[in-house]
Amino acid sequence: MGRQFSLEPRNVKLVDTKYRKIKTQIPNPESTSLVRRMRTCEPVSMSGQPVIVWDAAKGCQVYDKSGNCWIDFSSGVVVTNAGHCNPEVQKAILETVEHGLLHSYCFPTEQRGRLEMRISELVPIPDNRVFLLTTGAESTECAIKLARTYGALKSDTKIKIVTFEDAFHGRTMGSQQAGGSPAGKAWIKNLDKDILQVPFPNAFKYQWADEKDEDYSDDRCFAMFLKSLEDAGVNPKEIAGVMTETFQGGWCQLMPKGFVQRLRKFCTEHDILLIFDEVQAGFGRTGKMFGFLHAEVTPDLICCGKGISSSLPLSCVVGRSDVMNLYGPNQMTSTHTGNPVCSAAALASMNYIVGHGLVENAAKMGEVCEKKLREIQRRYPDHIGFVCGVGLAWAVIFTKPGTKEMDCETACDVVERSFEKGLLFFAPVGSGATIKVCPPLMISEEILREGLDTFEEAVSEVLG
Numbered sequence: 001m002g003r004q005f006s007l008e009p010r011n012v013k014l015v016d017t018k019y020r021k022i023k024t025q026i027p028n029p030e031s032t033s034l035v036r037r038m039r040t041c042e043p044v045s046m047s048g049q050p051v052i053v054w055d056a057a058k059g060c061q062v063y064d065k066s067g068n069c070w071i072d073f074s075s076g077v078v079v080t081n082a083g084h085c086n087p088e089v090q091k092a093i094l095e096t097v098e099h100g101l102l103h104s105y106c107f108p109t110e111q112r113g114r115l116e117m118r119i120s121e122l123v124p125i126p127d128n129r130v131f132l133l134t135t136g137a138e139s140t141e142c143a144i145k146l147a148r149t150y151g152a153l154k155s156d157t158k159i160k161i162v163t164f165e166d167a168f169h170g171r172t173m174g175s176q177q178a179g180g181s182p183a184g185k186a187w188i189k190n191l192d193k194d195i196l197q198v199p200f201p202n203a204f205k206y207q208w209a210d211e212k213d214e215d216y217s218d219d220r221c222f223a224m225f226l227k228s229l230e231d232a233g234v235n236p237k238e239i240a241g242v243m244t245e246t247f248q249g250g251w252c253q254l255m256p257k258g259f260v261q262r263l264r265k266f267c268t269e270h271d272i273l274l275i276f277d278e279v280q281a282g283f284g285r286t287g288k289m290f291g292f293l294h295a296e297v298t299p300d301l302i303c304c305g306k307g308i309s310s311s312l313p314l315s316c317v318v319g320r321s322d323v324m325n326l327y328g329p330n331q332m333t334s335t336h337t338g339n340p341v342c343s344a345a346a347l348a349s350m351n352y353i354v355g356h357g358l359v360e361n362a363a364k365m366g367e368v369c370e371k372k373l374r375e376i377q378r379r380y381p382d383h384i385g386f387v388c389g390v391g392l393a394w395a396v397i398f399t400k401p402g403t404k405e406m407d408c409e410t411a412c413d414v415v416e417r418s419f420e421k422g423l424l425f426f427a428p429v430g431s432g433a434t435i436k437v438c439p440p441l442m443i444s445e446e447i448l449r450e451g452l453d454t455f456e457e458a459v460s461e462v463l464g
Contacts, residue, residue, distance in 0.1 A: 002048040002427055003412045007032045012420040019061065019447050020422030020454070021069040027051035028066050048427050050419040057084035060443045062424055070424040071451040073439050077426055078280045078393070081307035082349045082358065083440040089311055092348035093341055101340045106330075112338030115347045119318060122289055122350065125298060129324035131317045132338035136279035136305030137170025139315040142332070143243060143301050144174050144195075146317070147273045149326045151240025154271060160234060162242045164200035166430065168249040169277055178243060198228035200248060201259050204386040204397065204404070211256050218258025225263070236270040241301075246281035246291030250430015252395035253388045254286075260295035267300075273323065279305040279315070280393065284353050284441050287363030287391030294390070309346035310440075314339070358441040362391040365448055369394045369437055372452040376459060383410060383463055394437040395430075406433035410462060417458040423451055 009025035009032060016023075024030075031053040039047055055065045060083065062070045075081065082089060096111060104112070116130040123130075133139050144161055151158035163169065167180035176185045180197045201209035201221050208224055210216055229236065242263065247254050255263075267274040274297075281291030282304040292299055300323060305315035313336075317324070336342075353359060366389070373394055377384040385399030398411040411428040415435060418425055428434055437455070439448065 002432065003408070004044070004047050005050050005416060005427075007035060007051055010420070015422045017422075017450065019069070019071050019450055021067060022420070022422050023068055024066050026068075026420045028053075028064055028068060030066055031064060050416060050424065050427070052419070052424070059083045059085075060440050060447050068422070070419070070422050071439070071447060071454070072424045073437050073451055073455075074424055074426040075307075075438050075440050077306070078285065078436075078438050079306045080310045081283050081285060081441045082310035082352045083442040086310055086349065086352055088348045088352045089309070089345050092344040093312070096341045096344040103336070104338075104340055105335065106333050106337050109338070109340045109343070111340040111343040111347070115338065115343040118347055118350055119316060123302065123318045124293075125300070125302070125319060127321045128318050129321050131324060131332070132343070133315045133317065133334050134313050134336045134339075135170070136277075136303065136315050137172045137175040138334065139279065139303035139305055139317050140169040140178060140243070140277055141172055141174045142317045143275045143303050144178060144241065146301065146319070146323050146326060147241025147243075147275065150273055150323050155237070157238050158240050159194050160239045161195045162229070162234070162239055163195070163197050164244050164248075165197045166200055166202065166248055166250055167197070167245055167277075169243070169245070196232055196234070198225055198232070200244075201225075201255055202248070202251065202253060203388070204251070204253075209256065218256060218262060221256055221259050222262040222266075225259070236266070236272070239270065239272045241273040241275050242267055243275040243277060245277045247286065247390060247393060248430075249280055250395070250434050251388060251397070252390070252393045252436060254291070254294055254390055257295045260292075260297055264297040273300040275299060275301045275303065277303045279303055280307075283307040283350065284359040284362050285391055285393050285438070287359065287366050289359055291390075308349070309342055310349040312339075312342040312345045314342040314346050353441065356442065361443075362441045365443060365445065366391040366394075368445060368448055369452065372449075372456070373437065376456050380459065380463055383407065389437070392437075392439055392441055392443070396435045396437065397431070398433045398435070406431040408432035411435055413462045414455075414458050417462050418455055421454050421458055423454040423458070
Protein backbone atom coordinates (compact mmCIF):
# COMPACT_ATOMS: atom_id res chain seq x y z
CA MET A 1 0.00 0.00 0.00
CA GLY A 2 1.31 3.46 -0.85
CA ARG A 3 2.00 6.17 1.68
CA GLN A 4 -0.67 8.67 2.63
CA PHE A 5 1.10 12.00 2.97
CA SER A 6 0.39 13.96 6.14
CA LEU A 7 -2.35 16.57 6.31
CA GLU A 8 -0.76 18.30 9.30
CA PRO A 9 0.64 21.75 8.33
CA ARG A 10 4.29 22.17 9.32
CA ASN A 11 6.48 25.21 9.68
CA VAL A 12 9.12 25.02 6.95
CA LYS A 13 11.86 27.31 5.71
CA LEU A 14 10.30 29.90 3.42
CA VAL A 15 11.52 29.93 -0.18
CA ASP A 16 11.68 32.86 -2.58
CA THR A 17 13.70 32.18 -5.73
CA LYS A 18 13.10 32.96 -9.36
CA TYR A 19 11.18 29.73 -9.89
CA ARG A 20 10.06 28.54 -6.42
CA LYS A 21 7.92 30.21 -3.77
CA ILE A 22 6.97 28.76 -0.39
CA LYS A 23 5.09 31.37 1.65
CA THR A 24 2.99 29.27 4.04
CA GLN A 25 3.15 26.22 6.22
CA ILE A 26 3.40 23.01 4.19
CA PRO A 27 0.98 21.49 3.53
CA ASN A 28 -0.76 24.79 3.11
CA PRO A 29 -3.57 24.99 5.75
CA GLU A 30 -5.98 26.19 3.07
CA SER A 31 -5.20 23.08 1.03
CA THR A 32 -5.55 20.67 3.93
CA SER A 33 -8.97 22.04 4.82
CA LEU A 34 -10.29 21.17 1.37
CA VAL A 35 -8.46 17.85 1.18
CA ARG A 36 -9.92 16.75 4.51
CA ARG A 37 -13.40 17.31 3.07
CA MET A 38 -12.45 15.55 -0.18
CA ARG A 39 -11.31 12.51 1.76
CA THR A 40 -14.83 12.09 3.14
CA CYS A 41 -16.18 11.43 -0.35
CA GLU A 42 -13.20 9.91 -2.23
CA PRO A 43 -11.67 6.44 -1.90
CA VAL A 44 -8.41 6.31 0.03
CA SER A 45 -6.63 5.43 -3.23
CA MET A 46 -6.89 9.10 -4.22
CA SER A 47 -4.80 10.24 -1.25
CA GLY A 48 -1.37 9.05 -2.29
CA GLN A 49 0.19 12.30 -3.50
CA PRO A 50 1.84 15.22 -1.66
CA VAL A 51 -0.89 17.49 -0.31
CA ILE A 52 -1.18 20.41 -2.70
CA VAL A 53 -4.42 21.72 -4.15
CA TRP A 54 -3.47 22.76 -7.66
CA ASP A 55 -4.89 26.14 -8.57
CA ALA A 56 -2.97 26.84 -11.77
CA ALA A 57 -0.04 25.45 -13.72
CA LYS A 58 2.04 27.08 -16.42
CA GLY A 59 5.06 25.75 -18.24
CA CYS A 60 7.17 23.97 -15.63
CA GLN A 61 5.49 25.43 -12.56
CA VAL A 62 2.47 24.59 -10.40
CA TYR A 63 0.70 27.09 -8.12
CA ASP A 64 -1.74 26.99 -5.25
CA LYS A 65 -4.14 29.78 -4.28
CA SER A 66 -1.83 31.14 -1.59
CA GLY A 67 0.97 32.00 -4.00
CA ASN A 68 3.13 28.96 -3.35
CA CYS A 69 4.91 27.84 -6.50
CA TRP A 70 6.65 24.56 -7.27
CA ILE A 71 8.99 23.52 -10.04
CA ASP A 72 7.19 20.51 -11.47
CA PHE A 73 9.28 17.38 -12.00
CA SER A 74 6.15 15.25 -12.45
CA SER A 75 4.61 16.65 -15.64
CA GLY A 76 1.34 15.62 -14.01
CA VAL A 77 2.40 11.94 -14.21
CA VAL A 78 4.31 12.33 -17.49
CA VAL A 79 1.54 14.10 -19.39
CA THR A 80 2.46 17.73 -19.99
CA ASN A 81 5.24 17.23 -22.54
CA ALA A 82 4.64 20.62 -24.16
CA GLY A 83 4.31 22.28 -20.74
CA HIS A 84 1.38 23.01 -18.49
CA CYS A 85 -1.32 25.12 -20.11
CA ASN A 86 0.74 25.44 -23.28
CA PRO A 87 -0.57 28.56 -25.07
CA GLU A 88 -1.06 26.78 -28.41
CA VAL A 89 -2.82 23.85 -26.76
CA GLN A 90 -4.99 26.20 -24.72
CA LYS A 91 -5.88 28.18 -27.84
CA ALA A 92 -6.87 25.04 -29.76
CA ILE A 93 -9.10 23.88 -26.90
CA LEU A 94 -10.83 27.24 -26.56
CA GLU A 95 -11.38 27.62 -30.29
CA THR A 96 -12.97 24.18 -30.54
CA VAL A 97 -15.20 24.77 -27.51
CA GLU A 98 -16.24 28.24 -28.62
CA HIS A 99 -16.93 27.01 -32.15
CA GLY A 100 -19.56 24.71 -30.66
CA LEU A 101 -18.32 21.11 -30.75
CA LEU A 102 -17.70 19.07 -27.62
CA HIS A 103 -18.52 15.48 -28.59
CA SER A 104 -19.04 13.48 -31.78
CA TYR A 105 -18.74 9.74 -30.94
CA CYS A 106 -17.43 8.03 -34.11
CA PHE A 107 -18.95 10.49 -36.55
CA PRO A 108 -16.08 12.11 -38.47
CA THR A 109 -14.78 15.51 -37.47
CA GLU A 110 -12.09 17.72 -38.92
CA GLN A 111 -10.25 17.69 -35.59
CA ARG A 112 -10.06 13.90 -35.50
CA GLY A 113 -9.06 13.63 -39.13
CA ARG A 114 -6.27 16.18 -38.91
CA LEU A 115 -4.89 14.54 -35.78
CA GLU A 116 -4.96 11.04 -37.25
CA MET A 117 -3.11 12.22 -40.34
CA ARG A 118 -0.47 13.97 -38.22
CA ILE A 119 0.11 10.92 -36.03
CA SER A 120 0.28 8.71 -39.10
CA GLU A 121 3.01 10.96 -40.52
CA LEU A 122 5.02 10.87 -37.30
CA VAL A 123 4.92 7.11 -36.70
CA PRO A 124 7.38 5.25 -38.95
CA ILE A 125 5.29 2.10 -39.39
CA PRO A 126 4.62 1.69 -43.13
CA ASP A 127 0.98 1.93 -44.25
CA ASN A 128 -0.16 2.48 -40.67
CA ARG A 129 -3.61 3.16 -39.26
CA VAL A 130 -4.45 5.27 -36.19
CA PHE A 131 -7.20 4.35 -33.71
CA LEU A 132 -7.94 7.03 -31.12
CA LEU A 133 -9.06 6.13 -27.61
CA THR A 134 -9.12 7.78 -24.17
CA THR A 135 -6.60 6.25 -21.76
CA GLY A 136 -3.31 4.38 -21.95
CA ALA A 137 -4.89 1.30 -20.39
CA GLU A 138 -7.56 1.32 -23.10
CA SER A 139 -4.84 1.39 -25.75
CA THR A 140 -2.95 -1.58 -24.28
CA GLU A 141 -6.20 -3.54 -23.92
CA CYS A 142 -6.88 -2.83 -27.59
CA ALA A 143 -3.38 -3.98 -28.59
CA ILE A 144 -3.87 -7.27 -26.75
CA LYS A 145 -7.24 -7.73 -28.48
CA LEU A 146 -5.71 -7.08 -31.90
CA ALA A 147 -2.77 -9.40 -31.25
CA ARG A 148 -4.99 -12.26 -30.18
CA THR A 149 -7.34 -11.71 -33.08
CA TYR A 150 -4.39 -11.72 -35.48
CA GLY A 151 -2.92 -14.84 -33.89
CA ALA A 152 -6.19 -16.75 -33.92
CA LEU A 153 -6.38 -16.30 -37.71
CA LYS A 154 -3.13 -18.26 -37.95
CA SER A 155 -3.93 -20.98 -35.43
CA ASP A 156 -6.43 -21.71 -32.66
CA THR A 157 -3.50 -22.04 -30.24
CA LYS A 158 -1.67 -18.84 -31.24
CA ILE A 159 -3.11 -16.73 -28.41
CA LYS A 160 -0.34 -16.24 -25.85
CA ILE A 161 0.69 -12.71 -24.89
CA VAL A 162 4.20 -12.31 -23.53
CA THR A 163 5.05 -9.25 -21.44
CA PHE A 164 7.78 -8.47 -18.89
CA GLU A 165 8.26 -8.53 -15.15
CA ASP A 166 7.89 -5.12 -13.44
CA ALA A 167 5.93 -3.80 -16.43
CA PHE A 168 3.01 -1.43 -16.02
CA HIS A 169 0.38 -1.33 -18.77
CA GLY A 170 -2.62 0.08 -16.88
CA ARG A 171 -5.14 -0.87 -14.19
CA THR A 172 -8.00 -2.43 -16.15
CA MET A 173 -8.33 -6.21 -15.99
CA GLY A 174 -6.54 -7.03 -19.24
CA SER A 175 -3.85 -4.38 -18.91
CA GLN A 176 -3.16 -5.33 -15.30
CA GLN A 177 -2.81 -8.99 -16.23
CA ALA A 178 -0.28 -7.89 -18.83
CA GLY A 179 1.53 -5.94 -16.12
CA GLY A 180 4.44 -7.41 -14.26
CA SER A 181 3.41 -6.80 -10.64
CA PRO A 182 1.92 -9.91 -8.99
CA ALA A 183 0.52 -7.80 -6.14
CA GLY A 184 -1.19 -5.48 -8.60
CA LYS A 185 -3.29 -8.25 -10.07
CA ALA A 186 -3.88 -10.39 -6.99
CA TRP A 187 -7.51 -9.23 -6.99
CA ILE A 188 -8.22 -10.93 -10.33
CA LYS A 189 -7.86 -14.46 -8.90
CA ASN A 190 -8.61 -16.32 -12.17
CA LEU A 191 -5.63 -15.01 -14.14
CA ASP A 192 -5.43 -15.75 -17.86
CA LYS A 193 -2.86 -18.56 -18.13
CA ASP A 194 -2.00 -17.45 -21.66
CA ILE A 195 -0.72 -14.04 -20.55
CA LEU A 196 2.72 -14.48 -19.02
CA GLN A 197 5.71 -12.44 -17.96
CA VAL A 198 9.41 -13.03 -18.52
CA PRO A 199 12.31 -11.14 -16.94
CA PHE A 200 12.91 -7.65 -18.29
CA PRO A 201 16.61 -7.12 -19.07
CA ASN A 202 17.04 -4.96 -15.97
CA ALA A 203 20.66 -3.93 -15.39
CA PHE A 204 20.07 -3.39 -11.67
CA LYS A 205 18.58 -6.83 -11.09
CA TYR A 206 20.54 -8.98 -13.49
CA GLN A 207 24.23 -9.00 -14.35
CA TRP A 208 23.44 -10.59 -17.72
CA ALA A 209 21.43 -7.47 -18.64
CA ASP A 210 24.07 -4.90 -17.66
CA GLU A 211 25.66 -3.52 -20.81
CA LYS A 212 28.45 -2.00 -18.69
CA ASP A 213 29.52 -5.43 -17.44
CA GLU A 214 32.60 -6.78 -19.21
CA ASP A 215 30.89 -10.14 -19.76
CA TYR A 216 27.76 -8.64 -21.30
CA SER A 217 26.69 -9.74 -24.77
CA ASP A 218 23.47 -9.16 -26.68
CA ASP A 219 23.28 -12.83 -27.58
CA ARG A 220 23.60 -13.91 -23.97
CA CYS A 221 21.04 -11.35 -22.88
CA PHE A 222 18.50 -12.47 -25.45
CA ALA A 223 19.22 -16.10 -24.64
CA MET A 224 17.70 -15.42 -21.22
CA PHE A 225 14.47 -14.37 -22.92
CA LEU A 226 14.42 -17.60 -24.93
CA LYS A 227 15.24 -19.67 -21.85
CA SER A 228 12.39 -18.04 -19.91
CA LEU A 229 9.95 -19.05 -22.64
CA GLU A 230 11.36 -22.57 -22.67
CA ASP A 231 11.14 -22.85 -18.87
CA ALA A 232 7.49 -21.77 -19.07
CA GLY A 233 6.80 -24.42 -21.69
CA VAL A 234 5.93 -21.84 -24.33
CA ASN A 235 6.28 -22.71 -28.01
CA PRO A 236 6.93 -19.56 -30.08
CA LYS A 237 4.25 -20.75 -32.50
CA GLU A 238 1.70 -20.19 -29.71
CA ILE A 239 2.64 -16.54 -29.14
CA ALA A 240 0.36 -13.92 -30.68
CA GLY A 241 2.11 -10.84 -29.33
CA VAL A 242 5.06 -9.63 -27.30
CA MET A 243 4.42 -6.32 -25.55
CA THR A 244 6.94 -4.18 -23.72
CA GLU A 245 7.08 -0.70 -22.31
CA THR A 246 9.70 1.21 -24.26
CA PHE A 247 11.19 2.14 -20.91
CA GLN A 248 9.84 0.51 -17.79
CA GLY A 249 7.71 3.01 -15.94
CA GLY A 250 9.11 2.17 -12.52
CA TRP A 251 12.71 2.16 -13.70
CA CYS A 252 13.04 4.50 -16.70
CA GLN A 253 15.26 1.80 -18.19
CA LEU A 254 15.43 1.04 -21.91
CA MET A 255 16.05 -2.48 -23.13
CA PRO A 256 19.53 -2.96 -24.59
CA LYS A 257 19.45 -2.05 -28.26
CA GLY A 258 20.83 -5.42 -29.35
CA PHE A 259 18.19 -7.23 -27.28
CA VAL A 260 15.39 -5.31 -28.99
CA GLN A 261 16.82 -6.00 -32.43
CA ARG A 262 16.97 -9.71 -31.67
CA LEU A 263 13.44 -9.55 -30.30
CA ARG A 264 12.27 -7.94 -33.54
CA LYS A 265 13.92 -10.72 -35.56
CA PHE A 266 12.38 -13.40 -33.30
CA CYS A 267 8.90 -11.92 -33.69
CA THR A 268 9.23 -11.67 -37.45
CA GLU A 269 10.42 -15.27 -37.75
CA HIS A 270 7.47 -16.59 -35.74
CA ASP A 271 4.82 -14.17 -37.07
CA ILE A 272 4.39 -12.57 -33.64
CA LEU A 273 3.23 -8.98 -33.28
CA LEU A 274 5.82 -6.80 -31.57
CA ILE A 275 4.03 -4.14 -29.50
CA PHE A 276 5.65 -1.14 -27.85
CA ASP A 277 3.79 0.57 -25.03
CA GLU A 278 4.82 4.18 -25.67
CA VAL A 279 2.27 5.65 -23.27
CA GLN A 280 5.04 7.26 -21.19
CA ALA A 281 7.81 7.34 -23.80
CA GLY A 282 5.98 8.81 -26.77
CA PHE A 283 6.07 12.31 -28.23
CA GLY A 284 9.58 13.33 -27.31
CA ARG A 285 9.97 12.18 -23.71
CA THR A 286 13.09 10.09 -24.40
CA GLY A 287 14.88 12.58 -26.64
CA LYS A 288 13.41 10.95 -29.73
CA MET A 289 9.84 11.33 -30.99
CA PHE A 290 9.18 7.72 -29.97
CA GLY A 291 11.25 5.65 -27.62
CA PHE A 292 11.49 2.60 -29.88
CA LEU A 293 13.57 4.69 -32.29
CA HIS A 294 16.52 4.27 -29.91
CA ALA A 295 16.63 0.61 -30.91
CA GLU A 296 16.30 1.28 -34.66
CA VAL A 297 13.49 -1.22 -35.11
CA THR A 298 9.96 -1.01 -36.52
CA PRO A 299 7.21 -2.39 -34.27
CA ASP A 300 3.92 -3.78 -35.51
CA LEU A 301 1.80 -1.83 -33.03
CA ILE A 302 2.43 1.01 -30.61
CA CYS A 303 0.26 2.32 -27.78
CA CYS A 304 0.32 6.02 -26.95
CA GLY A 305 -1.25 8.22 -24.30
CA LYS A 306 -0.23 10.70 -21.57
CA GLY A 307 2.03 13.14 -23.46
CA ILE A 308 0.02 12.80 -26.66
CA SER A 309 -2.04 15.91 -25.81
CA SER A 310 -0.05 17.51 -22.97
CA SER A 311 -3.41 17.98 -21.29
CA LEU A 312 -6.73 16.25 -22.02
CA PRO A 313 -7.55 12.51 -21.94
CA LEU A 314 -6.54 10.87 -25.22
CA SER A 315 -4.69 7.76 -26.34
CA CYS A 316 -4.21 5.75 -29.49
CA VAL A 317 -3.06 2.52 -31.05
CA VAL A 318 -1.04 2.86 -34.24
CA GLY A 319 -0.05 -0.10 -36.36
CA ARG A 320 0.09 -2.09 -39.54
CA SER A 321 -3.03 -1.72 -41.63
CA ASP A 322 -3.59 -5.48 -41.96
CA VAL A 323 -3.76 -5.72 -38.15
CA MET A 324 -5.68 -2.52 -37.49
CA ASN A 325 -8.31 -3.47 -40.10
CA LEU A 326 -9.12 -6.86 -38.57
CA TYR A 327 -12.45 -5.52 -37.28
CA GLY A 328 -15.15 -4.20 -39.56
CA PRO A 329 -17.39 -1.11 -39.28
CA ASN A 330 -18.66 -0.51 -35.71
CA GLN A 331 -16.82 -3.57 -34.36
CA MET A 332 -13.94 -1.66 -32.73
CA THR A 333 -15.01 1.73 -31.39
CA SER A 334 -15.02 3.74 -28.18
CA THR A 335 -17.53 6.26 -26.83
CA HIS A 336 -15.06 9.13 -26.77
CA THR A 337 -13.01 8.05 -29.80
CA GLY A 338 -11.17 11.10 -31.07
CA ASN A 339 -13.14 13.59 -28.99
CA PRO A 340 -12.88 16.84 -30.99
CA VAL A 341 -11.62 18.98 -28.10
CA CYS A 342 -9.02 16.39 -27.08
CA SER A 343 -8.00 15.92 -30.72
CA ALA A 344 -7.51 19.64 -31.21
CA ALA A 345 -5.36 19.76 -28.07
CA ALA A 346 -3.24 16.81 -29.20
CA LEU A 347 -2.63 18.23 -32.66
CA ALA A 348 -1.56 21.56 -31.18
CA SER A 349 0.73 19.79 -28.70
CA MET A 350 2.42 17.72 -31.40
CA ASN A 351 2.92 20.72 -33.64
CA TYR A 352 4.40 22.66 -30.73
CA ILE A 353 6.74 19.81 -29.77
CA VAL A 354 8.02 19.52 -33.34
CA GLY A 355 8.04 23.23 -34.14
CA HIS A 356 9.86 24.29 -30.98
CA GLY A 357 12.47 21.54 -30.92
CA LEU A 358 11.28 19.96 -27.69
CA VAL A 359 12.49 16.50 -28.70
CA GLU A 360 15.98 17.87 -29.11
CA ASN A 361 15.67 19.82 -25.86
CA ALA A 362 14.69 16.64 -24.03
CA ALA A 363 17.84 14.94 -25.30
CA LYS A 364 20.03 17.90 -24.30
CA MET A 365 18.45 18.33 -20.87
CA GLY A 366 18.73 14.58 -20.35
CA GLU A 367 22.50 14.95 -20.35
CA VAL A 368 22.21 17.57 -17.60
CA CYS A 369 19.99 15.22 -15.59
CA GLU A 370 22.29 12.27 -15.97
CA LYS A 371 25.40 14.16 -14.86
CA LYS A 372 23.76 15.66 -11.78
CA LEU A 373 21.86 12.56 -10.69
CA ARG A 374 24.96 10.39 -10.96
CA GLU A 375 26.85 12.94 -8.86
CA ILE A 376 24.17 12.64 -6.19
CA GLN A 377 24.37 8.84 -6.38
CA ARG A 378 28.14 8.96 -5.90
CA ARG A 379 27.60 11.05 -2.75
CA TYR A 380 25.15 8.50 -1.33
CA PRO A 381 26.12 5.09 -2.78
CA ASP A 382 24.75 3.26 0.26
CA HIS A 383 21.28 4.74 -0.21
CA ILE A 384 20.87 5.28 -3.95
CA GLY A 385 21.22 1.86 -5.50
CA PHE A 386 20.56 2.76 -9.11
CA VAL A 387 20.11 5.71 -11.44
CA CYS A 388 18.89 5.23 -14.98
CA GLY A 389 17.01 7.09 -17.65
CA VAL A 390 16.95 8.69 -21.05
CA GLY A 391 15.90 12.13 -22.28
CA LEU A 392 13.67 13.67 -19.61
CA ALA A 393 12.65 10.42 -17.94
CA TRP A 394 15.00 9.53 -15.08
CA ALA A 395 14.67 7.21 -12.10
CA VAL A 396 16.49 7.40 -8.78
CA ILE A 397 16.06 4.13 -6.87
CA PHE A 398 16.57 4.21 -3.10
CA THR A 399 17.87 1.06 -1.42
CA LYS A 400 18.73 0.02 2.11
CA PRO A 401 22.48 0.26 2.87
CA GLY A 402 24.50 -2.69 1.67
CA THR A 403 21.58 -4.34 -0.10
CA LYS A 404 19.37 -4.18 -3.16
CA GLU A 405 16.28 -4.05 -0.94
CA MET A 406 14.00 -1.17 -1.84
CA ASP A 407 13.87 1.67 0.72
CA CYS A 408 10.36 3.02 0.25
CA GLU A 409 10.30 5.13 3.40
CA THR A 410 13.38 7.11 2.44
CA ALA A 411 12.09 7.68 -1.08
CA CYS A 412 8.80 9.04 0.32
CA ASP A 413 10.70 11.21 2.80
CA VAL A 414 12.74 12.74 -0.02
CA VAL A 415 9.59 13.45 -2.06
CA GLU A 416 8.02 15.13 0.97
CA ARG A 417 11.13 17.18 1.79
CA SER A 418 11.41 18.27 -1.84
CA PHE A 419 7.75 19.32 -1.72
CA GLU A 420 8.48 21.51 1.30
CA LYS A 421 11.23 23.21 -0.70
CA GLY A 422 9.13 23.99 -3.77
CA LEU A 423 9.96 20.97 -5.93
CA LEU A 424 7.11 18.67 -6.95
CA PHE A 425 7.41 14.95 -7.64
CA PHE A 426 4.62 12.41 -7.76
CA ALA A 427 4.78 9.69 -5.12
CA PRO A 428 7.45 7.00 -5.51
CA VAL A 429 6.50 4.39 -8.10
CA GLY A 430 7.37 0.88 -9.24
CA SER A 431 8.74 -0.85 -6.18
CA GLY A 432 7.71 2.18 -4.13
CA ALA A 433 11.31 3.36 -3.90
CA THR A 434 11.73 5.04 -7.27
CA ILE A 435 11.63 8.82 -7.58
CA LYS A 436 11.06 9.83 -11.19
CA VAL A 437 12.50 13.02 -12.66
CA CYS A 438 10.14 13.84 -15.53
CA PRO A 439 9.75 17.61 -16.06
CA PRO A 440 7.96 19.08 -19.09
CA LEU A 441 10.06 18.88 -22.24
CA MET A 442 10.18 22.66 -22.65
CA ILE A 443 12.11 23.12 -19.41
CA SER A 444 15.13 25.40 -19.62
CA GLU A 445 18.53 24.43 -18.29
CA GLU A 446 18.30 27.18 -15.66
CA ILE A 447 15.05 25.84 -14.20
CA LEU A 448 16.20 22.23 -14.48
CA ARG A 449 19.42 22.93 -12.59
CA GLU A 450 17.57 24.74 -9.82
CA GLY A 451 15.24 21.77 -9.50
CA LEU A 452 18.09 19.27 -9.43
CA ASP A 453 19.97 21.33 -6.84
CA THR A 454 16.82 21.42 -4.72
CA PHE A 455 16.49 17.66 -5.03
CA GLU A 456 20.09 17.27 -3.88
CA GLU A 457 19.36 19.46 -0.84
CA ALA A 458 16.33 17.33 0.02
CA VAL A 459 18.33 14.10 -0.27
CA SER A 460 21.13 15.47 1.91
CA GLU A 461 18.70 16.62 4.60
CA VAL A 462 16.87 13.28 4.69
CA LEU A 463 20.01 11.14 4.64
CA GLY A 464 22.07 13.47 6.82
